[in-house]
Amino acid sequence: MAAIERPVAKPRPVYLNLLAIRQPLPAIVSVLHRISGALLFAVGIPLLLWFVQTSLASGDGYAAAFAPLSSWFGKLVLLALAWAWIHHVLAGLRHLALDLHIGVDLAPARKASAVVMVVAILLTLIVAVRLW
């Protein structure tokens, strides 16, 4: 295991204050992909399981599963998760395209990132409109 501890290069000064560096669009999409993935893991999966279980139990349960959506807070939670899911899937598909060497040049990569951001927000807005 000693080999694993060996540093690759001599330590060099690094400046990695993420909040101070101007981030290119693909980097923002990537960070949001990570944040949305963690959000889906911690909040999305349990809520999904709770929803399916409650809604299948009975007619009353079905109503109870949708009940949180009558409050502002419930709607906001669902909206956040809808955005997380949509952004994560679109950014994930962008990853798959990049893996197939589609759109790896700078200009198309920027454009695809913009498309991911915008389409995710638009689809989330549609969800919002349907909720309210």
Added chain:
Amino acid sequence: MVGGPVDRLAVGAHYGARDWLAQRVTAIVMTLYTLLIALIVLWHGGLDYATWKAMFASAAFRVSSFLFMVSLLFHAWVGMRNILMDYAKPTSLRLALQIVVVCVLVAYAGWTAQVLWGGP
């Protein structure tokens, strides 16, 4: 990301071609299932209890849902482990957090089985 094979550390996100591939295959399975659900809901023009119940009464739908959940849980494991490898640097902390993630995922898996096959 594309370093030479020599002198690479065996840590850091995105190592392991098998996990890399699994992340992609599960992503495709989940995307297809998402489209399936969206199509069913659009097809019915919304959902009601009877339709919802009938969907889950179908064995094919339950198996698809199970496949989706297995993909999702495996995908979440690879993804969360990648994240922990980037931020939880001390090995002991990383191991502890990975154990937490595994326990949570196993609990989700048990809950999934209960939802799909434990119901009335």
